Amino acid sequence: MAIGDLPIFEMMKQRMQWLTARQQVLAQNVANADTPGYTARDLKQLDFGAMVERSGPALRAVATQAGHIGSPVTGRGQGMHPGQATGGEVIKKPDFETSPTGNSVVLEDQMIKVAQNQMDYQTVTGLYSKSLGLIKIALGRS
Template identity: 40%
Template sequence: MSNTGLNLMGALKTRMHWHQSRQKLLAENVSNADTPRFKPHDLKAPSPAGGGLVLAQTSPLHLGPAGSVNGFDPRDPKRFETTPSGNSVNLEDEMLKVAQNQSDYQLAASLYSKGLGLMKIAIGKGR
């Protein structure tokens, strides 16, 4: 019997914990939008258990990883705007991150719930 399903469930659980921690941090960024010299924070996404796939760029003419063009990653904009008080929180960006994080958490929770349901059916206790 393979434990691939259990690894998937563990990965989903880790992802949900990460989304919970990130939501707390993003909420702190929003609540400190008017605090002088406050710098917003974010969490790095957890890496896959196997380390993920690494793209090999065999020619300098090849494109880089998806979403990046010549070192520019549109998903990670640099913070150029800073208020005179030294605060660099952009409420629009933070609220977009909050909404995306919530949606991603709901997806992971739904997949986790469906996985548990399938396991219950497999052992004969479902329905």
């Protein structure tokens, strides 16, 4: 098993791909800020719960003695392909501020989203680096 095959790294990779795609959508919004009739867009958020469910087989609680309470997990990991991403669909986000030309892009809102997107990307890359460092320490290659 390669390091890149670990579920946590796969989830970080999907998150970084989603953040890259969102940056492109936000850039299109900014570029079309003066286009008549343009509606601001954004990406549907990634479903972290679905990513965790796809990352491996569902674990089931097992009652090993009569006094134990069993709570099997149902419906997890079914119906989704391991490589299938959730979220990422472009959705139109009409805003309450629409110009007389029908444009709904508010540059201040878009810049806030761009800054948040950048911070999220930096967080994921930092987490990725720290995770690699922990694996190297565990393997004795610090």
